[in-house]
Amino acid sequence: MRQHVNPLNRNFKVIEKIPPLIEMFGDSKLNLHLDIGCAAGQFLFDLALVNNSWNYLGIEIRERLVKTAKLKVQEGEIKNLYFIFGNANNILNDIQCKFIIENVKSISFNFPDPWFKKKHYKRRVIQPEFINIISNSLQKGSLILIKTDVKDLFDYMDGTISSNLNFKTIDKKDFNYSGSFNPNKVKTNREKYVMDNKLEIFERIYIKN
Ligand SMILES: C[S@@+](CC[C@H](N)C(=O)[O-])C[C@H]1O[C@@H](n2cnc3c(N)ncnc32)[C@H](O)[C@@H]1O
Numbered sequence: 001m002r003q004h005v006n007p008l009n010r011n012f013k014v015i016e017k018i019p020p021l022i023e024m025f026g027d028s029k030l031n032l033h034l035d036i037g038c039a040a041g042q043f044l045f046d047l048a049l050v051n052n053s054w055n056y057l058g059i060e061i062r063e064r065l066v067k068t069a070k071l072k073v074q075e076g077e078i079k080n081l082y083f084i085f086g087n088a089n090n091i092l093n094d095i096q097c098k099f100i101i102e103n104v105k106s107i108s109f110n111f112p113d114p115w116f117k118k119k120h121y122k123r124r125v126i127q128p129e130f131i132n133i134i135s136n137s138l139q140k141g142s143l144i145l146i147k148t149d150v151k152d153l154f155d156y157m158d159g160t161i162s163s164n165l166n167f168k169t170i171d172k173k174d175f176n177y178s179g180s181f182n183p184n185k186v187k188t189n190r191e192k193y194v195m196d197n198k199l200e201i202f203e204r205i206y207i208k209n
Pocket of ligand 1: 060
């Protein structure tokens with residue numbers, strides 16, 4: 001399977017039909033967490049099975065991974081987990097998907113593709129316009145969490161989010177994990193690999209003012 005997909009490919013301009021929350025989840029009133037670039041969704045399966053007071057939504061650009069994840073949700077009859085296929089930027093920029101950002105309590109970007117070459121920076125999922133759109137619809141007190149093992153990408157993402165005046169940083173030591181979408185500090189697949197290889201992880205949490 002292709003590891004890197006160019007998100008700017010025009011095939012991703014057409015987005016799949018996104019159902020309302022009431023059709024995505026058994027109880028659409030639960031707190032909602034969105035994971036962007038969720039790959040096969042293992043992190044979200046691990047979370048959804050343990051924390052049944054949260055709904056989890058994953059967006060992933062590799063279609064085959066999403067198809068398999070959707071099938072697993074169906075087979076497992078998991079009511080608090082839903083996956084969407086496509087480029088998260090196009091999906092969340094779309095006016096008919098505004099309700100997603102309006103309803104999320106938190107959004108994670110875990111180990112996004114770094115796109116190392118400067119000419120490819122525009123393929124990075126975090127972009128100033130994207131953060132602007134998110135910040136306009138996100139409820140006060142909602143969170144964005146970023147994690148990566150690439151320092152240059154961290155600086156870029158941190159600079160982009162911090163330059164939006166609607167967000168301020170929360171110190172990790174003041175963060176209430178037990179009340180969050182991830183009370184047991186479940187790790188993503190990439191995070192486990194990075195930890196096994198003793199690489200450094202750069203992370204930050206932002207709150208909407
Ligand atoms: C390095 S992987 C990290 C996967 C997972 N979050 C983890 O921590 O193990 C980055 C993922 O983001 C997906 N991705 C990249 N750009 C995307 C975009 N614009 N929209 C949705 N998914 C994207 C990739 O296909 C890939 O699965």
